Amino acid sequence: MKAYEVLYVIRPDLDDEAVAATVDRLSEVVTNNGGADVAIDKWGKRRLAYEVNDYREGFYVLMNFNGEARTAQEVERIMKISDTVVRFLTTKKED
Secondary structure, eight states: OEEEEEEEEEOTTSOHHHHHHHHHHHHHHHHHTTOEEEEEEEEEEEEEEEEETTEEEEEEEEEEEEEOHHHHHHHHHHHHHOSSEEEEEEEEOOO
8 A cells, every 4th residue: 555645625615514524525535445544634724826716715634545546546536526625636655
């Protein structure tokens, strides 16, 4: 298993329950696809460097997990079709 890090930005106009539901849903995607050791670090609402989809702010969340490449690909697929995630970046950590 490889270590992955995903930084994603959630829309700022969502309430706390919707943000928590999005974070939980993405964590479940990792565990349901063979991922393990999911660690979530919520950075809170921050200003974006530039406007994205008419948003100037967003809720930043950093998720670390161990898994196979297909696990990371499934998380990315879900985030691409999600209407709550504005941007994301997935990186494979060095061993």
